[in-house]
Amino acid sequence: MAKLKIGIIGIGNMGSSHARYLINNEVPGAELTAVCDTNPERLRWAKEALSDRLQTYDNDNEFFASSGIEAVIIATPHYDHSPLAIKAFKQGLHVMSEKPAGVYTKQVREMNEAAKASGKVFGIMYNQRTNPLYQKLRDLVQSGELGEIKRTNWIITNWYRPQSYYNSGGWRATWEGEGGGVLLNQDPHQLDLWQWTCGMMPKRVRAFCGFGKYHDIEVEDDVTAYVEYENGATGVFVTSTGDAPGTNRYEISADKGKAVIENGKLTFYRLRQSEREFNREYQGGFGEPECWKIDVPIVGKATDHKGITTNWVNAIQNGTALLAPGEEGIKGLEISNAMHLSAWTDDWVDLPINEDLYYSKLQERIKASTFQKKHTGNRTLNVEGTH
């Protein structure tokens, strides 16, 4: 079979990282043939550092129409993910979008419709779905081992970023450039894993955001959110780029026990009798169901970005099921949008959110922005081990 011709649009931090494993032929059946970026410096870098046979483009129309690529990885700033994906689908290309799927759900819904109409393979770079820890947690929920979920609690504050990170790119951490802060840039993986492992979305959200609390930025760098689910369960999500050292601890409490992911381990506290049943039957006053602490074996390793790209290439060439279908990108984004909206309105937000209201509130912030970044020009940072 001929190799799948892949192009990358956006050769910044993440785009360069995808380019490297592709150029090294680490994804079987695929080859990187073209890249596109508006910054000529990055195109020069691609020729020099990757391959001088790479085609380079400085505008997306030409790139999509003339480069001969069959599939594209979109790794531009967030706002462009959806419009570029829509263009690519119209050109008959398969699409892999970096996270987040977009900045507001209205935009992402249009992208999902374009994907459906095209019949092409649409993936999203939720590389954390390749992590066997979260796969196993999802398995505990889906298989019924955990029972009905009562509570979710994720403290994900280990996204520490110093001010120099924010100063490294003019688009970073602005309403106009990213459409948000930690929720849009750092947390899309966790927001996705949260709903993916539980198999349920919140039905309403009450969130509290600190905007520029720890950094000289206009968007949120600190969030605490409370959510309620349809089945009565509640949840908490705490995130920040201002805590050092941060915490990454995710707990699900359920009818048949509790699962905790922390320090790269999954511990299952398994009840031998359902709590609800014990509650009804036990007559002793004090007491609780017998509980076994289980270190759940985790097999394999996260295949990460390369794994997601490989899975997408296999889906294109062999019809393999996608681990992270692009259409699911809207879920985590909707939670993120709901958190923003709740903080902005200082009120509850029901899901599905009012997309038009969100869009207009976001535009208000973009228009009202008087934020001037003291940045030192666009720097490309090495992201190895950070995403």
Add this chain to the structure above:
Amino acid sequence: MAKLKIGIIGIGNMGSSHARYLINNEVPGAELTAVCDTNPERLRWAKEALSDRLQTYDNDNEFFASSGIEAVIIATPHYDHSPLAIKAFKQGLHVMSEKPAGVYTKQVREMNEAAKASGKVFGIMYNQRTNPLYQKLRDLVQSGELGEIKRTNWIITNWYRPQSYYNSGGWRATWEGEGGGVLLNQDPHQLDLWQWTCGMMPKRVRAFCGFGKYHDIEVEDDVTAYVEYENGATGVFVTSTGDAPGTNRYEISADKGKAVIENGKLTFYRLRQSEREFNREYQGGFGEPECWKIDVPIVGKATDHKGITTNWVNAIQNGTALLAPGEEGIKGLEISNAMHLSAWTDDWVDLPINEDLYYSKLQERIKASTFQKKHTGNRTLNVEGTH
């Protein structure tokens, strides 16, 4: 020196526990000489199980006036703590109140005033303050080792109670009998330790309560609360009697690192450079301050209820400083009242709370209660290892 004559009013679960160590002469310089309870069965039990020389009383007026006691431990249902303490202070008695200090702060403020006017020694049974784990955490904050606090997060869901616990006493878990659920009965220790270890009270609270969510009761058995402090820090407190197995994990994130208490251990993640300073100075984009993980040595053991009583007796006899002054009981209660009020009004609550509003909202609930408990009479439960 003659032994301090102590009486106990309320010989239920907790009162019996205090009586046992006193009757065994485990508190130097003190002796249990009288007990009071409205339930004749409990008085018979006291004579039989403790000592037939014990004076027994079935009404508090006579008990305070004629028993010859110098000091009293109040271990009645919550509502009676404040009024009984006020009576006792007027009789010139030293007072140790079980937690909570009362049910609403209006009542407790009056008790504190009576204590002050009497000049007697007033303690509260915050036995968890004798726990060297929490003492050490407080030390890390007070000594400046942790630096300015940014975030507190306490998941204290290991208060599991089955329905039979609630059925064991008619007063349990009713607005009229306890004035609340998990916040009033199980959490007073943690609500106190939360503010005591941090050395600060929230300035506003947004809380979400499930009332009778996991049990056939009318009060809250599940709470998630978000708080904000004067210095800009935020906090989360999650508690429940419906989770099995529960979690007890308390984290403080601060400018010079992070402290975590879990599984009986205190871990201090110590930054070698203040995060705020690093944030300003570091120019590398990605990166964070050097961090040392430290297992903080914990010396000694919690002396618990007996320790608090001994400390109180020493304060009476030798002027030793109280570890848990009674006047501080209002702090945790105010947080608890604020959480209720926030849930009832579905809105923010500023501290100090509107005491009259709280009182009237509580009365509404008492009046509106149609709750009929399917209880099997008042049972005295063995509380060893549970409080």
